[in-house]
Amino acid sequence: MRWTIKPKPQEEEITSLAKALNVESIVSQLLLQRGISTYEEAKTFFRPQLSDLHDPFLMKDMDIAVERIEKAIANNENILVFGDYDVDGTTSVALVSSYLLSYYPNVATYIPDRYAEGYGVSYMGIDFAEDNDFSLIITLDCGVKAIDKVAYAKDKGIDFIICDHHRPGKELPKAVAVLDAKRDDCNYPYDELCGCGVGFKLIQALAVNNNQSLEDLIPYLDLVATAIGADIVPITGENRVLAYYGLQVINSKPRTGFQAIIAQTKKQKLTITDVVFTIAPRINAAGRMKHGQHAVNLLTETNVEQAEKFAGEIEKYNLDRKNLDKEITKEALQQIIDNGEEEKFTSVVYKDSWHKGVIGIVASRLTESYYRPTLVFTKSGEKLAASARSVKGFDVYNALDASSEFIEQFGGHKYAAGLTLLESQYEAFKAKFEEVVSETIDPNLLTPEISVDSIIDFKDITPKFHRILSQFEPFGPGNMTPIFMSENIKDSGYAKGVGADESHLKCSVFQVGNTQKINGIGFNLGDKLPVVKEGSFSVAFSIDENEWQGNISLQLKIRDIK
Structure with missing residues (x-):
């Protein structure tokens, strides 16, 4: 691993912000490294508010999109909600379709088959719309480059509203509305939304005309937070607000489909990382192994027993996916060697x-x-x-x-x-x-890089410091988990390899000149055991909580040792 240490901001900046916020200088440094330099910016960062979300009508074509949907409802038209087969696409389709169905019945969903149709808008999907008398298609997480497909649909009298977050080509499809903050002619203040985020802006705009408040839309944010995590978009600006409130929904009152998935993972309180590594792969497995529509069915199901049945099927797809990817990875690695x-x-x-x-x-x-x-x-x-x-x-x-x-x-x-x-x-x-x-x-x-935020001493690792760090969550691109480095570290004599093949490292360490001991766990770092036993070393780590037999203590989540 290459260890690189992030540049330290100017001392006077660190001191000034620390004083304004009444925090230690290390906290001030971490905030400045994330582009937060004033009291107001820090307040927005630590206390995200729904009122921080932008007006959806600032997005180019939003007024036209809302007008077309309302016209469809007034004329009793059939609306088809169309999305990609991955997590962002299926959560988007679940979001927009379930919102529309809450007050209008003529809405159906369509996910293209990964193998028969491929990615994005498909001719098969448009033919399905024609055969079943749909006159409006709303695409999510795809469509911004579907120029020929949209023209094909137009010839059949089918309109398109495109909600996408991918970069458009030189020309836009001739849709009724194209909602994409990455359009050159769109002045929306935030252009890092995922597909489900754009879908949320659409329902936020529809809610204005339905006399609903942002609070009324909170139950939909479990879907948005999952898409933000899975699609690896920056967790900054609006995405931070949406992920923050979405995680609260996941952990307090998730939709029935999520409850069924979470019940199988045996997780208690989920972080964005848990969402990425436990919920998202299961949703994705449907599209990988069978069909993405299975994921939409689970995410929109309100009957507990039915949701548990769907979740059980998806669990099986995920198990099949795991076995396959293990098997193929082994063959591929062997091919490189051969x-x-x-x-x-x-x-x-x-x-x-x-x-x-x-x-x-x-x-x-x-x-x-x-x-x-x-x-x-x-x-x-x-x-x-x-x-x-x-x-x-x-x-x-x-x-x-x-x-x-x-x-x-x-x-x-x-x-x-x-x-x-x-x-x-x-x-x-x-x-x-x-x-x-x-x-x-x-x-x-x-050579993989570890980006270190700051060099700290073990005496800085206190429960209070950890409490403040936990308020930096949710972590993700643009706001990664802080990584620290400490030098002159020694093993207190308990270091050992753990796990079935002793591939992980477990230790209790202290810093020379300080008696405070702290436990550490290093996943896939079992081969560093000799370095730990030899003498003093440097360690790169994040700070974690470990719960053992009801006792909670701080531990180092070790990223590397040298």
């Missing part, structure tokens, strides 16, 4: 029988193992399809663009992308991609 490709700048692997629904997860697993730009291919119809993943600081989308002579189609962003190509082009593409990456990547990026 091909003698351990020292390359990229990992590119292919097998025609690998399940298309899990190749993205496998690409992430391989990136964890070899930490380099990675592509996992499988057969998809007549062509090969791949999921790409990158490492921090390297733009895999640009690398694919530079190799595009061998690619049929590709899309995505800096750290994750998808592509298709002809099987006959696979080897040529693989060679070209390796060449592009080897010539353009900074070799430092091939």
Whole structure:
């Protein structure tokens, strides 16, 4: 691991903010590193309010979208709510459809089949709308590039309202309204909403005309918080407010479908990390293994027994997904070894029988193992399809663009992308991609980085400090869990490997010159045991609470040791 220490703000800035907030200088430093420099900004950060949310009508086309939906309701039209098959898409569809159904019955949902239709708006979906007399389609988390599809629907007399958060192309589809804060001509104050966040702005606008307050919309925020976590959007600005209140709903009064999922995870109080690693994979598993509509059915179900049945089915899909991704990851790692490709700048692997629904997860697993730009291919119809993943600081989308002579189609962003190509082009593409990456990547990026917020002493780690840190939650991009570093640390004699294969490290440590001992746990750091036993060392960690037999104590969640 590369340890980099974030620049420390100016001393006078730290002192001034610490004085204004009546906090210790380390807290002031952490806030300044997050762009918070005044009392007012700190108040907004620590005490998010629903009133901090922007007026939805500041979003370009929002007034037109609301007008068209109200016209549809007045004319008794059928409305189809259409979304992608991942967490952001399925939660968005559940959100908008359940809100509309609360006062208008002619609403149905549609999730495209991952394998038969692929990502985004599909001709099959439009044909379904025509066959079933839908005259308005509301898309969520997709549609901003669906120029041909929207034109196809228009010829059939079907209107589109697009709610998306992806970057538009040069031209916008000829929809009735395109709600996307990333439009060049949209002056909405916050452009980092996920698809479900844009869906929430739409229902917030509809609520104004229904004489409802923001408080009336709180029950929908469990869906929005889940999408924010799963889609890895910055947890800043509006997203922080939505995630903050959404987590409160998840932990106090979640919808029936979430209750059924949480009951299976045996979790008590869920953080955004728990949402990302326990709720989100289960919702995603439906679209990966079977069909995304199963996730929407669970998220909109109000009958407890029925929800438990749906959650049980999704639990099985998730188990199947886990087994598959474990099996394929093992095969893919072996392929890299067999091909003698351990020292390359990229990992590119292919097998025609690998399940298309899990190749993205496998690409992430391989990136964890070899930490380099990675592509996992499988057969998809007549062509090969791949999921790409990158490492921090390297733009895999640009690398694919530079190799595009061998690619049929590709899309995505800096750290994750998808592509298709002809099987006959696979080897040529693989060679070209390796060449592009080897010539353009900074070799430092091939070593994972730990970004340390501050160097602190063990005497600074107090229950009061931890209480303040916990108010920095929810954590996520733009507001990551603070990582600290302490030096001159020694083992108090209890360090050992734990876990089935002793791959994790458990220890009790102290800082030279200070008798205070603190327990630590380092996941997948069992190989650091000799370093810990040898002498003094430095440790990078976050601060965590550990509950054991009813006793709660602070512990170090160790990220690395050297």
